[in-house]
Amino acid sequence: MSAVVAEHDDHHDHHDHGPEKGILRWIITTNHKDIGTLYLVFALIMFFVGGTMALIIRSELFEPGLQFVDPNFFNSMTTMHALVMVFGAVMPAFVGLANWMIPMMIGAPDMALPRMNNMSFWMLVAGVLLLASTLFMEGGAPAAGWTLYPPLVLQTGKAFPFAIFSVHMLGISSIMGAINVIATIFNMRAPGMTLMKMPLFVWTWLITAFLLIAIMPVFAGAVTMLLTDRFFDTSFFDAAGGGDPVLYQHIFWFFGHPEVYVMILPTFGVASTIIPVFARKPLFGYASMVYATGAIAFLSFIVWAHHMFTVGLPVAGELYFMYATMLIAIPTGVKVFNWTATMWKGSMTFETPMLFSIAFVVLFTMGGFTGLMMSVAPSDFQYHDTYFIVAHFHYTLVPASIFILMAAGYYWLPKWTGNMYNEKIGQLHFWLSAISVNILFFPQHFLGLAGMPRRIPDYAIQFADWNMVSSIGAFIYGFSQLLFVYIVIDTIRGGTGKVTAEVWEDAGKHSLEWTVPSPAPYHTFTTPPEIIPTEHF
Amino acid sequence: MSTHGAYYIPHKAVWPVLATAGLMLMLAGFANHLNGSAIGSGMMLTGFVAFLVMLGLWFALQSTESESGMYNHGVGISYRMGMMWFIFSEVMFFAVFFGALWYARNISIPHLGEGGMLSGPGRSTHDVLWPAFQAVWPTNGPGNVGGEFEPMGAFGLPFINTLLLLSSGVTCTWAHHGLLAKNRDQLIKGLLATVGLGFLFVAFQATEYYEAYHEMGLTLGSGIYGSTFFMLTGFHGFHVCVGAIILSVVLFRSWKGHFTPENHFAFEAAAWYWHFVDVVWLGLFIFVYIM
Ligand code: HEM
Ligand SMILES: [Cu+2]
Numbered sequence: 001m002s003a004v005v006a007e008h009d010d011h012h013d014h015h016d017h018g019p020e021k022g023i024l025r026w027i028i029t030t031n032h033k034d035i036g037t038l039y040l041v042f043a044l045i046m047f048f049v050g051g052t053m054a055l056i057i058r059s060e061l062f063e064p065g066l067q068f069v070d071p072n073f074f075n076s077m078t079t080m081h082a083l084v085m086v087f088g089a090v091m092p093a094f095v096g097l098a099n100w101m102i103p104m105m106i107g108a109p110d111m112a113l114p115r116m117n118n119m120s121f122w123m124l125v126a127g128v129l130l131l132a133s134t135l136f137m138e139g140g141a142p143a144a145g146w147t148l149y150p151p152l153v154l155q156t157g158k159a160f161p162f163a164i165f166s167v168h169m170l171g172i173s174s175i176m177g178a179i180n181v182i183a184t185i186f187n188m189r190a191p192g193m194t195l196m197k198m199p200l201f202v203w204t205w206l207i208t209a210f211l212l213i214a215i216m217p218v219f220a221g222a223v224t225m226l227l228t229d230r231f232f233d234t235s236f237f238d239a240a241g242g243g244d245p246v247l248y249q250h251i252f253w254f255f256g257h258p259e260v261y262v263m264i265l266p267t268f269g270v271a272s273t274i275i276p277v278f279a280r281k282p283l284f285g286y287a288s289m290v291y292a293t294g295a296i297a298f299l300s301f302i303v304w305a306h307h308m309f310t311v312g313l314p315v316a317g318e319l320y321f322m323y324a325t326m327l328i329a330i331p332t333g334v335k336v337f338n339w340t341a342t343m344w345k346g347s348m349t350f351e352t353p354m355l356f357s358i359a360f361v362v363l364f365t366m367g368g369f370t371g372l373m374m375s376v377a378p379s380d381f382q383y384h385d386t387y388f389i390v391a392h393f394h395y396t397l398v399p400a401s402i403f404i405l406m407a408a409g410y411y412w413l414p415k416w417t418g419n420m421y422n423e424k425i426g427q428l429h430f431w432l433s434a435i436s437v438n439i440l441f442f443p444q445h446f447l448g449l450a451g452m453p454r455r456i457p458d459y460a461i462q463f464a465d466w467n468m469v470s471s472i473g474a475f476i477y478g479f480s481q482l483l484f485v486y487i488v489i490d491t492i493r494g495g496t497g498k499v500t501a502e503v504w505e506d507a508g509k510h511s512l513e514w515t516v517p518s519p520a521p522y523h524t525f526t527t528p529p530e531i532i533p534t535e536h537f
Numbered sequence: 538m539s540t541h542g543a544y545y546i547p548h549k550a551v552w553p554v555l556a557t558a559g560l561m562l563m564l565a566g567f568a569n570h571l572n573g574s575a576i577g578s579g580m581m582l583t584g585f586v587a588f589l590v591m592l593g594l595w596f597a598l599q600s601t602e603s604e605s606g607m608y609n610h611g612v613g614i615s616y617r618m619g620m621m622w623f624i625f626s627e628v629m630f631f632a633v634f635f636g637a638l639w640y641a642r643n644i645s646i647p648h649l650g651e652g653g654m655l656s657g658p659g660r661s662t663h664d665v666l667w668p669a670f671q672a673v674w675p676t677n678g679p680g681n682v683g684g685e686f687e688p689m690g691a692f693g694l695p696f697i698n699t700l701l702l703l704s705s706g707v708t709c710t711w712a713h714h715g716l717l718a719k720n721r722d723q724l725i726k727g728l729l730a731t732v733g734l735g736f737l738f739v740a741f742q743a744t745e746y747y748e749a750y751h752e753m754g755l756t757l758g759s760g761i762y763g764s765t766f767f768m769l770t771g772f773h774g775f776h777v778c779v780g781a782i783i784l785s786v787v788l789f790r791s792w793k794g795h796f797t798p799e800n801h802f803a804f805e806a807a808a809w810y811w812h813f814v815d816v817v818w819l820g821l822f823i824f825v826y827i828m
Contacts, residue, residue, distance in 0.1 A: 020549060027554055028549040028550055028551050028554060029549060030546070030547050030548060030549060030550055031548075109544055109546055110544075110546045112615035112618070112619075113615055113616075113619055114546055114547055114550075115547055115550040115552075115553050115595070116553070116619070118550055118553045118554060119553035119554070119556065119557055122553065122554045122557040122558075123557050123560075126557055126558070126560070126561035129561070130561065130564065130565065130568075133565075158572045161567070161568035161571045161572065162565070162568045164568075165564035165565070165567065165568055168564065169560070169561065169564065175623075175626050178622075179618070179619050179622045179623060179626075180619075182618060182622055183614075183615045183618040183619055183622075184615075186618060187611060187614050187615050187618060188544070188611075188615075213622050213625055213626045213629070214625075214626075214629050215629070216626070217626045217627070217629040217630035217632075217633070218629055218630075218632070218633050220630060221630050221633030221634060222633065224768075225633075225637065225764075225768075228757070228764070228768065231571050232757055232758075233683070233756070233757055233758030234757055234758070234763070234764035234767075234768065235677075235678060235682055235758075235760050235761050235763075235764050236637055236761070236764055236765075238678075238682070239645070239649060239662060239666075239678070239679070239680075240678050240679060240680030240682055240760075241677060241678035241680060241682035241683070241760035241761050241764070242641060242645060242646055242649065242676050242677060242678030242679070242682075242760045242761035242762070243641060243645060243678070243760075243761045243764070244640070244641070244644070244645035244648070246645075247637060247640050247641070247644075247645065250640065251633055251636065251637070523546075
């Protein structure tokens with residue numbers, strides 16, 4: 001970032017309306033802050049819905065043998081947990097942050113297409129409602145895994161078409177949200193806010209939005225083929241008719257791999273926004289961060305079959321996808337080194353957002369390393385479909401995406417509410433999370449290497465100890481997240497007192513949102529701020 | 538490039554949320570219908586109508602606002618970007634089905650047939666399950682799924698349809714030139730021709746489908762050939778219908794005297810969409826019909 005604000009004109013002309021009164025405000029709102037709040041609150045609720053499912057899974061796995069739930073319901077839980085977390089919690093949370101922060105970071109009065117913005121939120125709700133309704137249907141919720149592989153998924157009961165249409169609605173929602181982000185960033189920047197002055201959060205979201213527009217239609221196409229295979233006699237995934245179930249896997253992972261980057265790129269963006277503020281240094285290697293993000297996004301389209309090493313690809317394919325996947329470690333490594341270099345010799349302080357961000361850098365790197373291990377095709381024959389991969393992606397998602405979402409919450413809550421959160425409880429939340437997340441997921445590496453398959457309700461006796469440890473970690477982790485809810489509510493109600501516009505020391509030098517009052521007024525930057533370049537930031 | 542100052546920010550909108558509710562009702566109805574529930578089709582229809590009405594009212598509002606000069610240049614740019622990226626998402630959607638066709642012809646069929654292009658498990662499927670199956674195209678697979686059929690030739694109706702759609706692209710551009718030259722007559726005639734050609738295309742395609750089902754034994758259930766043929770051409774036909782309806786609205790608005798050489802986003806969006814549909818058809822004609 002190399003921009004500061006010279007002066008900020010806070011005048012509101014007579015066009016400015018405040019919010020509507022009552023519940024209708026939230027239903028028909030087109031205000032980016034309202035919609036951002038809706039997304040964030042919705043995501044938080046879904047985080048607990050998905051979390052409850054995870055705890056059902058971990059209760060069943062606490063001991064060998066079938067304890068609480070029947071196997072089909074167990075499989076529904078693994079499937080629904082993943083779908084709810086991916087499409088209901090992590091993605092919407094980042095869209096919420098995008099809505100709140102992007103216009104404020106680039107000096108825009110709102111998102112470019114406010115009515116469509118409203119629609120994308122409600123599409124999300126509708127999609128999740130359709131998905132949730134399947135829990136109560138004959139035959140149970142989808143149980144074939146979040147990847148919805150045929151032919152297994154075609155055996156789903158009444159839930160099947162609802163799950164498919166839910167994916168369609170979620171896809172429309174994401175595409176509309178992504179289009180809005182792109183139009184906002186390209187068209188609404190304040191004069192002087194050149195692309196290479198944008199905070200990295202904005203950059204990473206711009207690239208994420210491209211990914212979303214490219215992949216959500218692909219997923220929609222894949223599930224449409226599932227639908228017609230089941231109900232309209234097509235043979236896309238049926239060898240008897242000349243199709244191939246492996247075709248589904250190719251299409252799904254062409255979507256699926258970029259999809260995991262949809263969840264991690266904005267994470268990188270927030271981390272790159274928070275770390276410099278608390279290290280009191282400009283971000284190290286700003287331009288290289290931008291290029292690395294672009295490189296990761298590009299590579300994400302050409303590595304999908306690393307999820308399919310064991311389906312019987314030709315050797316040339318195995319080799320290609322192995323080396324291409326390994327390449328991703330390079331731009332990812334650039335990022336990790338840049339974060340570290342940003343902290344190097346900085347005058348660091350360790351408020352809750354920074355704690356979560358540092359833990360992110362360390363623990364995400366762990367997830368990256370296991371990814372690298374699995375990218376080695378012959379080794380992946382051992383790891384595939386075991387708890388090792390469960391450990392891998394949970395390290396990249398929980399102590400990475402979720403930790404950074406928490407960091408973002410602590411970092412921007414004062415701006416959103418005008419009040420300071422309770423730092424003591426925040427730190428307690430951090431330490432409980434950071435310790436328990438490792439109790440929860442680290443043993444899963446051992447389980448996987450020892451051969452415990454994923455997606456099973458019961459297991460051989462030799463896996464008992466580490467499963468018990470993992471389940472204990474899960475309950476500590478799950479319940480400590482309630483602290484976050486408490487802190488959010490407490491902060492909205494006043495927290496530990498009012499904050500200034502800048503909140504964090506010198507934050508205004510890093511990004512524009514710290515130049516408007518706290519809480520941020522309903523409309524910001526109705527007249528654009530003036531941005532002048534400075535030497536250091 | 539400053540789009541600030543007069544950038545129009547609407548303050549509330551009921552149509553988006555109502556349209557979403559309509560769409561959800563429609564899809565829930567469709568799902569119920571597929572599950573064999575009697576209420577399904579009614580729900581679906583109600584939802585569909587609600588969705589269309591809400592979208593219609595939304596677009597009517599946009600059009601009124603646009604005509605009353607509330608949108609400046611910056612708003613227009615946002616709309617154009619929105620349309621561009623929406624079309625890109627549609628391109629990706631069609632790409633999946635083209636990809637499936639490519640995969641079937643180059644990977645799964647050769648695998649299932651003798652001497653697959655690649656070694657691997659496809660071979661054993663062939664040896665164990667269908668040793669008699671030969672890799673040919675078109676095919677309904679080793680299971681002869683859907684029974685004997687005759688593949689669709691390229692140079693009957695499909696060729697005529699290609700000519701129709703290409704000329705409609707020309708008339709659409711001609712109409713655009715009319716709009717830019719303030720030649721209202723040319724604008725309306727051009728649009729009329731475009732819409733007419735579009736609907737004629739759909740009519741011919743319906744005839745083609747009728748013949749396929751009733752005379753050639755070719756159905757959606759005719760193995761991978763039938764699946765890819767009907768899904769690709771069917772989604773395309775659906776897009777032609779949507780495009781023609783959008784163009785009809787634009788025609789109606791032109792007739793009411795909307796649009797100026799400077800301000801005619803709706804026309805441009807419709808035209809882009811139409812050209813996109815045109816290009817997809819060319820792909821179809823080459824990869825589905827000719828090759
Ligand atoms: C250095 C970067 C990474 C590499 C090399 C990598 C590699 C891999 C490989 C090879 C697999 C397949 C394992 C198997 O099925 O046998 C995998 C699975 C997975 N990865 Fe990664 N990964 C990386 C980063 C990430 C990130 C950043 C995320 C998410 C934020 C992620 C999420 C996932 C998920 C969700 C799966 C499992 C999908 C499933 O089968 O359900 N990975 N990864
Ligand atoms: Cu992957």
